[in-house]
Each structure stands twice: as structure tokens, then as C-alpha cells.
Amino acid sequence: MAREGSSRGSTPVRTRFAPSPSGDLHVGNIRTALYSWAWARHCGGSFVVRIEDTDRSRVSPDAVAGTLGALRWLGLDWDEGPDVGGEFGPYRQSDRLPLYREWVDRFLADGTAYHCYCSQEELDGERDEQRTQGLPSGYAGNCRELTTAQVTAHRREGRRPVVRFRMPEGSTVVRDTIRGEIVFDHANVPDFVVQRSDGYPLYNLAVSVDDAMMRITHIVRGDDLLASTPRQIAIHAAMGVAEADLPVYTHTPDILAADGSPLSSWHKAAGISWYRDQGYLPEAMVNYLALLGWSPGGDREELTLDALVESFDLERVGATAGRLDPRKLDAINGDKIRALPPDDLVARTMPFLTRAGLVSEPPTREQARTVASAAPLIQERLVHLTEAAGMLAFLLVPEHVFDVDPEEAARILTEDAKAVLEAAEAALRALPKWTDEAIERALRRTLVDELGRRPKRAFGPVRVAATGSRVSPPLFESLTLLGRERTLARIRRALDHHVGV
Ligand code: GLU
Ligand code: ZN
Numbered sequence: 330m331a332r333e334g335s336s337r338g339s340t341p342v343r344t345r346f347a348p349s350p351s352g353d354l355h356v357g358n359i360r361t362a363l364y365s366w367a368w369a370r371h372c373g374g375s376f377v378v379r380i381e382d383t384d385r386s387r388v389s390p391d392a393v394a395g396t397l398g399a400l401r402w403l404g405l406d407w408d409e410g411p412d413v414g415g416e417f418g419p420y421r422q423s424d425r426l427p428l429y430r431e432w433v434d435r436f437l438a439d440g441t442a443y444h445c446y447c448s449q450e451e452l453d454g455e456r457d458e459q460r461t462q463g464l465p466s467g468y469a470g471n472c473r474e475l476t477t478a479q480v481t482a483h484r485r486e487g488r489r490p491v492v493r494f495r496m497p498e499g500s501t502v503v504r505d506t507i508r509g510e511i512v513f514d515h516a517n518v519p520d521f522v523v524q525r526s527d528g529y530p531l532y533n534l535a536v537s538v539d540d541a542m543m544r545i546t547h548i549v550r551g552d553d554l555l556a557s558t559p560r561q562i563a564i565h566a567a568m569g570v571a572e573a574d575l576p577v578y579t580h581t582p583d584i585l586a587a588d589g590s591p592l593s594s595w596h597k598a599a600g601i602s603w604y605r606d607q608g609y610l611p612e613a614m615v616n617y618l619a620l621l622g623w624s625p626g627g628d629r630e631e632l633t634l635d636a637l638v639e640s641f642d643l644e645r646v647g648a649t650a651g652r653l654d655p656r657k658l659d660a661i662n663g664d665k666i667r668a669l670p671p672d673d674l675v676a677r678t679m680p681f682l683t684r685a686g687l688v689s690e691p692p693t694r695e696q697a698r699t700v701a702s703a704a705p706l707i708q709e710r711l712v713h714l715t716e717a718a719g720m721l722a723f724l725l726v727p728e729h730v731f732d733v734d735p736e737e738a739a740r741i742l743t744e745d746a747k748a749v750l751e752a753a754e755a756a757l758r759a760l761p762k763w764t765d766e767a768i769e770r771a772l773r774r775t776l777v778d779e780l781g782r783r784p785k786r787a788f789g790p791v792r793v794a795a796t797g798s799r800v801s802p803p804l805f806e807s808l809t810l811l812g813r814e815r816t817l818a819r820i821r822r823a824l825d826h827h828v829g830v
Contacts, residue, residue, distance in 0.1 A: 445491050547578075
């Protein structure tokens with residue numbers, strides 16, 4: 330089902346997401362994962378997840394699981410990866426070390442790479458020298474043509490070499506779907522280290538070997554990596570990849586924080602788990618992040634993963650940096666929450682209620698029933714799933730723990746509320762049937778018609794007495810769920826402990 334632009338010749342589209350699992354996934358990375366995934370799915374190609382963990386100091390043990398978990402949470406799936414394997418595995422760079430070593434050895438053998446014995450002090454000295462002379466900084470190539478005698482001397486001193494890639498003369502044209510053709514003059518691309526002195530490969534080597542060997546056709550990544558691209562293209566060429574087979578690059582601009590500053594990783598809203606914890610739905614994150622820097626045309630704001638796959642086009646990924654707009658994200662989240670089937674809303678809300686200590690793990694039958702009947706009442710009002718705890722606490726806390734918010738008590742449960750609560754108590758006690766309609770009719774008649782209070786003055790005290798605060802689901806439905814016994818007990822308590830004391 331190859332569509333236009335989906336393949337080059339008969340080459341199937343293969344995209345990849347290559348996170349370095351150093352903790353929480355940055356939303357900028359999530360967006361590139363989303364685009365890579367969507368492009369593969371749009372083209373009927375394959376999406377590969379590869380873990381870039383050669384930089385050992387940065388990898389935390391749970392990070393890989395966390396990274397894959399975040400992708401799953403968003404609803405992304407992959408055809409090849411560390412957990413599912415695949416034809417081009419392994420998919421964890423730390424399991425691919427012999428492969429990198431093999432290529433480095435080949436490069437050393439054919440002169441594409443060479444041993445560099447320079448010490449850190451020498452390199453620092455070189456850089457200072459370049460700076461004072463106003464020259465472009467970077468390795469000048471001291472070890473490019475060492476004689477056997479020089480090598481022997483270095484070895485005798487106990488120096489252990491790194492391996493440097495020899496950038497050829499000339500220039501590289503990077504073809505980028507956003508920026509078009511960018512020419513890099515190799516005069517500004519010094520020979521770079523591909524293998525450390527302890528034998529470990531560095532990023533540019535590992536990523537190029539993997540992209541080439543895994544037959545990746547399209548690379549979407551942050552534009553902070555653009556400067557590495559000519560190096561990576563040079564490695565592809567050294568591996569024998571034909572120019573026509575080079576991956577197509579899309580370097581996406583950064584996501585900016587709401588204030589326009591770069592969204593760096595210390596920013597709380599930078600990592601995806603923050604959003605999950607704040608009660609954002611994955612559907613909302615996908616919708617919001619996909620449209621931050623890409624547009625299906627028109628001013629469509631509502632998007633699902635299926636719709637993204639259907640309409641996604643790498644060529645339409647834009648050049649302007651997206652700025653996080655919390656209000657817009659909240660609006661989308663509220664929409665997605667309202668669109669959930671009730672039992673799905675219950676399932677997604679439950680962990681937040683558990684976390685708030687309102688529901689046990691697993692929930693008791695009673696708790697499950699309460700949440701299921703109350704969820705429809707709060708669905709309209711939720712902007713984040715986290716808010717469910719505050720809205721449903723009055724139904725879920727044990728009676729001896731229930732209390733009225735002291736501020737609300739001071740404001741609403743005043744001397745003036747006494748008559749209201751007493752009348753409400755009598756009317757509710759006398760009700761033959763405990764239903765929404767019966768409760769509403771009784772309270773309107775008693776408090777508004779007979780007592781002559783305006784509805785706000787009439788129902789406010791009842792709401793605060795029974796639910797503890799003024800922000801709760803609709804009053805009459807809330808009382809129905811709370812039950813007559815608890816409602817009356819709470820009104821009595823408000824009368825005894827708050828009103829007019
Ligand atoms: N592992 C790199 C990172 O997380 C991405 C490499 C790439 O996409 O080329 O920054
Ligand atoms: Zn050197």
C-alpha cells in the first residue's frame with residue numbers, strides 16, 4: 330500500500346525512535362516519536378524503537394522500561410524493538426558493541442579512521458591557541474599522518490588512543506524536509522571521535538551504523554542534532570551506503586515553554602510523566618503535541634491517532650518552534666475526558682483516587698459502585714483526571730474522617746444558614762422517596778418557596794454541609810448518591826459544630 334512519497338523505489342519506509350533513556354522522556358522527543366510513528370504507519374512501513382544506551386553514565390536501570398511504557402501509554406506501537414526483537418536486532422546499543430567495533434576496525438584498516446593519541450591537555454591547548462588566533466575551533470588533525478616512530482613513542486608513553494573519523498575534503502549537502510538543502514563545508518567539520526580509548530563507541534558512530542544497518546529511510550529528530558548530520562552522512566558513505574539510499578532527514582524545531590524560553594529538561598512540564606501525573610489523557614497529549622509544529626491543513630484542532638496516521642505528511646512539519654500553551658492543552662484534555670465512555674472514565678480515574686487514598690487497591694465493590702455512579706456527574710466538569718479526587722472525596726471518605734473545608738464553613742455555614750439547614754433536615758427526613766427529583770422538589774419548596782431564600786443562599790449551606798465544599802458535582806444527584814442517612818447526619822453535624830457556634 331505504498332502511497333506517494335512513501336517509499337523510494339521499492340524500499341519500504343522504515344522510521345525509528347532512538348531515545349537515550351536517561352529518565353523521563355522529553356515532550357520534544359515524544360513529538361518526534363509521534364511523527365516517526367505516524368509516517369511509518371501512514372506509509373504502511375515499519376516503526377523501530379532502538380535504545381541508545383552506549384553512554385553508560387546516563388542510563389538508569391528503570392529508564393528503558395519507563396521509556397517503552399511512556400510510548401505504550403501514548404498508544405504507539407512498534408514493529409521492532411528491544412522487547413519484541415526483529416530482523417535487524419539487537420535493538421539496544423549496549424548489545425551491539427561488537428558491530429560497532431567491526432566497523433571501526435574496517436575504517437581503521439582502510440584509512441577512513443585513525444588513532445589519535447592527543448591528550449586532553451594537548452587538545453585544550455590547541456583550542457586555546459585557535460581561539461587566540463581567531464580560527465575556527467576543532468581538532469586540527471595532528472594525528473592524521475603519524476609515522477610508525479611517532480606511534481611507537483606514544484605507545485611507549487602509555488597513551489591509549491581514541492579513534493577519529495577522517496572527514497574527507499569537500500562538503501556535505503544535508504537534505505532536510507523542513508529546511509531544504511543545507512551545505513556543510515568540511516572545513517568546519519573537524520575529524521571527530523568515533524571510539525573512546527576504552528573501546529566504547531560514541532553517538533555519531535553508533536547511530537549511523539544502526540540507521541544504515543537497520544535500513545532506516547526517514548529520520549525525524551530535534552534540530553539540536555543537525556550539526557551531527559554531515560558527520561553521520563560521512564559515516565554512511567564510508568559504510569558504502571549510496572547517496573540515493575541515505576535517510577531523509579526532518580530536523581524539528583524545539584518546543585518552547587509557555588514563556589518562550591527553551592523547554593529544558595529541568596522544567597517540570599518537559600517530561601511526559603508530569604502530564605500523566607497531572608491527569609492528562611494520552612489522547613490529549615497526542616492531539617496537542619502532534620499539532621504543535623504540524624498541521625493537517627485548515628484549522629482543525631481535534632485529532633486522534635487514527636486521524637494522524639491518515640493525514641500525516643512529513644512535508645508539512647513546520648519550521649516554527651511550537652510554544653506550549655497550557656490553556657489550549659487543558660481545553661483539549663477536557664474535550665477528551667468528556668468524550669470517554671463512562672466505564673473508561675472510571676477506569677482511568679481510579680488510579681488517581683487510589684493515589685489520593687480515597688479508594689483501596691483494588692477497589693472494594695462498594696467503592697467501585699460509588700465511583701461508577703458518580704463518574705457521569707463529574708465528567709462534564711473535569712479538566713484533569715486529578716480533580717476527580719477533590720470532587721468525589723465526599724462520597725468516598727469514611728464518615729468519621731469527613732469534614733467541611735474550614736474556609737467554606739466560615740463563609741457559608743453562618744448563623745444565617747441555621748434556618749436553611751433545619752428546614753432542609755426536616756424536609757429530607759420526611760421524603761418518601763430518595764431520588765434526584767424528589768430531593769430537588771422538596772428543597773426548592775421548603776427553602777426557596779417557603780423560606781424565601783434565593784436559590785444560591787438556599788442550596789449553598791446544604792451543599793457545604795453535605796459535601797464539604799462548594800465545588801462538588803450537582804447537588805441533588807450528589808445527595809442521592811450520598812444517601813439519606815449520611816446526608817442527614819452531615820446536616821446535623823453542621824448544625825451542631827458550625828452554624829452559629
Ligand atoms: N539518542 C539521541 C537522543 O536521544 C537521538 C539520536 C537520533 O535521533 O539521532 O538525543
Ligand atoms: Zn590526535
